[in-house]
Amino acid sequence: STLKDKNALHAAMVMIDNKTMEIMAMIGSVDFFDYGKGQVDATLVKKQVASTMKPFAYALALDNGIFHTSSILPDVYTQFYSKVGNYIPKNFSQSYHGPIRLAKALGCSYNIPAVYVINTVGMVPFYNFIRSIGFDSINRSPSFYGLGIVLGNAEVTLLELANAYTIFPREGIFEHANCIRKIVDRGGKEYVVTSDKGIRVLQPSTCYLINHILSEYKYKVEAFGLHSAIHFPFPFAAKTGTSKDFKDNFVAGYNKNITCAVWVGNLYNETLDNLPAVSGAGIVLKNILLHLWNSGFPFAKFTFPTKEVHEVRICMLSGLPATPFCPQTEYELYAHTVPKGVCTWHSSGKTTVPAEYVRWAAEKHYSVLKDAAVRIIFPKNGATFKIDKTVRKSLQAIPLQAAGTKKEIQWFVDGHFIGKGSEIVWQLQQGNHIICARSDKVAEYVNIVVLE
Template sequence: MVKKETPINIRRLLPVLIPIAVLAAIIIFIALPLPEDFLSLADNAVVIYDRHGKPFTEFTPGITGLCTPLTREQIPDEFIDLLMYSEDRSFYAHCGIDAKAIARAFAANVRAFSVVQGASTIPQQYVKRRLNIRRNNIVTKVFEMLMAVRLTAYSKKSDVLTAYCNSVRMGNNASGIGRAARMYFRKEIRNCSLFEFAVLTAVIREPGISDPWHHPERAEAKAKAILSRYAKAGRIGGELYSNAMNASVTRYTAERLFNAEHFSLSVFAAAKKTAGGSVNAIYTTLDPEMQAIAVDTVRDRIAHLAKKHHIHDASVLILDNRTLEVRALVGSPDFDSPEGEINGVFMKRQPGSSMKPFVYATAFENRVITPASILPDTERSFPSTVGKYLPRNYDERFHGPVRAALALGSSYNIPAVWLLNTTGLRAVYDRLHALHFDSINRAPEHYGLGLALGNADVSLMELTRAYAVFANSGMYRDTSMIRSITASSGKTILPPERVSTRVFSRETSFLITHILAEFKYKAAGFGIHSALNMPFPVAVKTGTSKDYRDNTIAGYTHNYTIGVWAGNFSGRSMDALPAAQGAGLIFRDIIAGMYNAGIDIGRADMTPPDGITPVRICTLSGMRAKPECRENIVEYFYADTVSGVLCTWHSNGRVTMPAEYATWLSDTGRADEAEPATALRIVRPCEKDVFSIDAAINGRTQEIELAAACERKKIEWYINGNRYAEGKTVYWRLAPGDVTIEARSDDGQKDTVHITVVRR
């Protein structure tokens, strides 16, 4: 009898096979040789120069910032002993990871119910820095530990220690203890005292908050705490210990250094891509003085805003309008903080009302309105893909009839939404694409009319670059951070030539600049004590996103355009803080800092170009002023839009506004100022208006408002003779052709307008 073979049950073997496979994978991984340059920190340094040709940082594998590489023989043994006692006491005994330290840290953290103690060895710390491991989770930690074992297996401990000492971040754009000793103590590392060794060790642990320039008291306290533990362990004593504990931090004046880590990382990556290989030097557009002003301002303001309003992060971009070169870029307040490596300049967030100028500019350019046109700021709804959209102003008030210039300057929401709806979503969307808002990459109806209020995620780079178009009379040009690159072969490589294109006319750009720079247009919305009230003309606009997650401000003078974002990288809301009181303070301080430093910022250009005509208008009606108009100002118009019609709102010593504002006037206790509406009149659309249908947009959202003024409550609407709807205000979906719109009241009155609808 033949005995049947029993099939192998793979599932039963899995508990054995999986651990074997994992162990085999770990062994193979550790057995793989390291890259040849993993510890070669002093080779192939890439020097980065500022716009004046002065080096401000360098990149070496594993190092960011200025560095003075040392050999093991140049590093004092006394410092090594202190460092290892503080950071890795079993350095010469473990295999790259310290099992006992891991157990101690685990027990301490469990007892405290929080992370109070770490167990990373010097090889682990080096691996994390060398490979730029940013996230802390179980996967990255295991990988870090395996790499540390691999590093220890293939390298001499002395080489690992030397590489660590040369690469460790020491604050203030410095890496390595050699550079730190020169910077903080004005001496070579071999000439430093035991106390100074302890200070350097403290900086290694907390480079952002224990450096002896900006935090001398903390640096001294941390250093003496390290020395105290060192003495209790019996490593030092007597006069040496006494002298060290009696020493204090010498308060050398901090050099006017600037941190430009985010800028450096960006140009380094771009240069490698452009050169197609290794690079020796990068000559950039960065201005050291402007960068220092921006960095100092962000740190000072965020320190204050964090305490009062829970704002912990901010970013700044400064562009030179004459060349569109980046003069300063601050990605975060502190690169060494947990989220500090995030570059907020390229992060996509909602810009809020700082998008409104592009809606108004498109409307000006298309002759939909002038700065003196009256826009309705009354309660109203607009069509959207999810029903009716009811925008509200920041102050939760309605302001009635508002001139366009005042509505933009004071950042009223309802007029902006009304204007986008009237101008056309597609028209504004196309203009934003011409401005290279590449982040706005979904169909127009996805954003809807909320686009006027900044509901689309864009980067600070995109926003600031777009504002520079107004400063440059309507011409768009891409930004640049690199002037030239020296490849390893010695060849000089120039970046691609940047081409200028026109997005807005000179006249439109002037009108926007005029409105954004004149504080008289902002006073109603922001108050006379606002940070936006500058001592000289600066065209500026703020934006605050929904739920107060983002503060944005962008503005320009003749020579520079500046963008600022403030908020939290985590997305946490701020304490109901508007941009004028958050990012606006950073913007104002940077402008003031540049001005006080003698930088020629050039005031916003307020000289009207040819094609712009000044006209004295009534501030209430926006029409040409007449003697009865007590409040009047000079406003600017396109020459071809100047009207000779005198104000009709002031007559016989009284004010009479159009009937469409009757409800608002009644709510504000001024019902007698409303025009008698006994006669039925269509107020929107107007006779001979032309509307267009865009095939790329969902037809359900392409509607126009039909509005009538009349005391009668019942109004019926007819489209081309067919009954359509009932109500004083309704919406009609556009259909191509010549259209007759008729309104009929219940007492037999009629009014008719004729419009044309075309396909695009």
């Protein structure tokens, strides 16, 4: 089927020369003479660019040494807390993937790890960073956007998106794109337009790591399959983004020479017919690049900074340096921060994972690391829940989960015993509550609020 069959009636594209920062192409509509929306320049229309915002969060975390490329991020049910309310992100696939390495989390575009990264980095540092790379449309306070900003809830233009992505092939230098080389007055006198001086926003080695992740298809195959539109026969880094309810498709990508961003959607503000970006904007981008490739346009490999970046053989599950017990290993690239120690998740044919992955581990038939003390996995301290008056109260309950001990776990709510086991179900009751998990003489407490 064609894109029009999916109600994708409009598209736009921006292409920038990474060396000169000149705008090589800026196509605002498919047909300028289309009576409906042909004369709307969609490159300047503000849209939610979805997951195309994620690489900036990962880059900031890597650049500051907060994480490294094989840091384990949690892709499990997680409730994030803030002054403006709680946030429970979900993945596009509505599934969880347990402990996931940073590089794979970015390549597969999983939502929960991305929110975990920005929550760790901090909203204000991330907000200041994206403002520094040309996202002028993001002009409300950080709290207005919340953690969802990393999933692209802020509205920006396609031109801003393309311009921001140039920091990666330009090894961390941001400069505003320009579309005017010179001005000639009616007397024939020429005035050369000088571009602004670029500023460094990332270290070159950080950019190389992002380039590597977004161009190596091994990081994407689990989510996108073997034959997706963003699997190229030449070096090219790309990241897709599908906005909520399939409103808009975005893809941004680059090689050493060019940066290109594509939007596919509907200017009548109608949703697309279940069209993900990889099958919409991704196909448009691939057709553009294949045309350039077949025309002899150079697609050079990204420059490998040998002094700053090095390889380590790691366990593919734990992300730690591999041992002979690790069943699956591969080489990973590192720059500022490297994993310490060796893998402790595998030993003599047995796999043991941290307690926070207890549910995921059960599905995989893995063991869970046992500590001396009991730990409450869910709910988190400070969590807020709300009773839905449209649903019977008997159906409104939450799981109480704990781990960290082989001994029996007893549960108490406000001092009253309610059950025992590593996981039980508790029916929500309005008010402030103290939940206690006790094992032997050791106990842990969390405070929660239930609203009605």
